[in-house]
Amino acid sequence: MADAASTSGCEGTGSRVDELKSYGVLGSRPRGTVEPHGFEGLDAGCWEDSGEAQLYAERTYVFPGDKADVTQHYRAAAEREGWTPSPATRRSPEASRSTNLCFTRGEADNAAMLDVYFLTEEILDAEESKAGPEFDTGAGYRVSVTASADGSATSCSD
Template sequence: MPLRTHPTRPTALLLAGALMTAGLTGCSALSPFNTCDDTAARLKELRSQSILSSTPEGATAPKGFESVDSGCIDDSGDAWLYAERIYAFPGSRQKVVDFYRTTAKADGWRLRPDPVNPDVADTEGGLCFTRGGDGDALLLTLRFTTARQLKIEHGYDAGPEFDSGSGFGIEVGSETDGAKTGCWD
């Protein structure tokens, strides 16, 4: 007695397998993270923050760093937007810290001390401020740099402006959607 075959069964199984594969592929192709797509307007907003061009008297932008550097980093998790300036300053780090404490506060920024390392001096650890709420949140960081760090991070050979005094970077950052973010999260 010949075996009975059901020509529709293999076709149905093949179709079910194809649909499941397509569904799973579609789900995994959708990233749960925010990306750099359509962030030009938000980057423009970050670049226009007045704090980026506010400097202590005597601070200068090194050659090659005369304008705001900005971009979107999308290498892991949610994308991060930033606008940054690098400066050389002939005075002390403390003068830089004092200047930005005063200037940032006057511009509506709130200082957020480091809860993990409260004993690290601001002249070593830098400063971090926040402004805005969910949807328009911004983060402001001040960090100190050296000629060696500039070489490593930017491929920059620092000139005589870094022979004395302090080098520092001031950066305004944000999630792509302006979601609230903290300094020490």
């Protein structure tokens, strides 16, 4: 943890980003899911906001079926990989159509958070991203694993 705490911002965080990229849940997806144009592949790195550096690895998908199938798939995938659901994720109905999911894993310098959330026009606008035609055929969503660059604990905002 001392190494992580002494890191200035994003400097020297490459191996930790690689660790986030290795989580299998990022590549897990319900049958029929596609990567939309402009969002292909795994996006990973480090960003700094207000002096706090955050590490991330994420994938964006579009699923042509019911949102409940997406939430059901990721609840099971996260459980298989050892993620702990947040209190709000535990309380949400299993068949909820639009539930965002949040899980945590690890402690101290290897703590990580997994979010699965449905994309809205507002989210895409804030990212200055455009929804391609694939978004017209189903529900766009993102699977994101994040961690603090300094190794501090991370938790879901329930």
